[in-house]
Structure formats: C-alpha cells, structure tokens
Amino acid sequence: MTQHIPTRQLRFFMTATAPCPYLPGQTERKVFANLPFSDGAHVNDELTQAGFRRSQNIAYRPACESCDACVSVRIPIGKFVASRTQRKVLNRNADLVRTLVEAEATVEQFSLLRRYLTARHPGGGMTDMGWLDYVAMVEDTAVRTHLIEYRLPDVDGEMGALVAVTLTDLLKDGLSMVYSYFDPAMEKRSLGVFAVLDHLKQARIVRLPYVYLGYWVQGSAKMDYKAGFRPMEVLRPLGWRALED
Secondary structure, three states, X not given: OOOOOOHHHOOEXXXXXXXXXXXXXXXXXXXXXXXXXXXXXXXXXXXXXXXXXXXXXXXXXXXXXXXXXXXXXXXXXXXXXXXXXXXXXXXXXXXXXXXXXXXXXXXXXXHHHHHHHHHHXXXXXXXXXXXXXXXXXXXXXXXXXXXXXXXXXXXXXXXXXXXXXXXXXXXXXXXXXXXXXXXXXXXXXXHHHHHHHHHHHHHHHOOOOEEEEEEEEXXXXXXXXXXXXXXXXXXXXXXXXXXXO
C-alpha cells in the first residue's frame, strides 16, 4: 500500500556518519525531518507507517550506506497470542497500578530514568541527559502523545513507588512506543517486556490494530526482546510483511 506523505510540508536532512550503537564496527546515518506544528499528528501517522520514528518534533529513519540491519517492526494485535513465558510476566506484574498521564515531565520520572540509563546503558548517547533534555523529550511535541506510569501498590494510603514509564504516541492505526524505561533493580519482573504486553492489551481494548516497537536489529543484544513478540511484521521495500516471510 502506497503511503501518502505530505512532502511539501517537509524538508529532509541527513545526519553525519557516526558509530552504530547496535552493531560493533558499523556506522550509521539517519534521514530526518521536522514535524510541522499545524499537522504534526497526521504527518507522524504517515511517517510511522513508512518506517520513521519520532523524537520530540523530529521524525527520523536509518539511511546507512553499507548496512540495512535496522528494520521497523510492529505487532498485529489480532494475531498475537502471548507465550507461556509472557503470561508469566503478566502474572508477575499483575499487582502494578497502571496510570495514563499527560505528557508532562516530573522529577520522579527523571530520577527513575537516570537510574535506568546508568545501569542499563552506561556510555550511551542518552547518558548525559539533563533535566531540561528530559522535559524536551516528553513535552516538546505537536502529536497525540502521553505517558504510562506503572507503580507498586499503595501502602497505608501512600502512592506506590514508580517502577516503569512509557512515552507513547496515539496513531490512527495503533500505539507507538516511543521510549520506555524502568527500575533496573527489578530485573526479575521483566518490566520492559511487561510494558509491551500491556500496550498490546490496551490497543486491543480500544480496537487499534497495531503496536509499533520502533527498530529491530537482528543480532543486537539490546533488541533481542522484540523478537519474542510473534507474529511480528517488518517493513520491507514492498510494504509491511510477516517476519517469517
């Protein structure tokens, strides 16, 4: 299916070559465009279906000269059936309190993000993120977006501790998980996997057909968890196809 992207509103640019964060010895380049404020939500919908990802008011996708390992992936809600391991993850986190909140940054969220980045992505591109950077990541947007907070149960009337957060865009055909982070001390809960499973549940409730997971790189340890959600669709030159194909 041909995607209609309003190119008259957009100017595309290329980034400089940089080391690839996923595959050792490889380099990366990205093509990107600024999302327009007047029609940002619609443009974001179309570009996401065409394999772009959103970061603040920028949409980008890989444009590497010597590698095409990064592929856009999404999960078709109507075909997904949780595996035995994934059902265990759901049961393990059944006590968590899920809350949809406006896309407004809080110090509590930022503190959790800092712990997550230090433990899980030391030396990564986001390690030096400051408070104002986080505010921009969450609030600087013209699209339909929100945050999902996951907390431990309330104790003696006190709100439970924040253990995971997901920044999620609402698209016309699904939910796009822009960025997720969680308490690294709770590894046994598999909170990253749980957040995806919870989004699949919510998309089914509101009758949206897809959950977009961004890019998957086969062979990258950072991306391995995405391959566990089957069936999964990947974006090929001729459109979205089942991964098995």
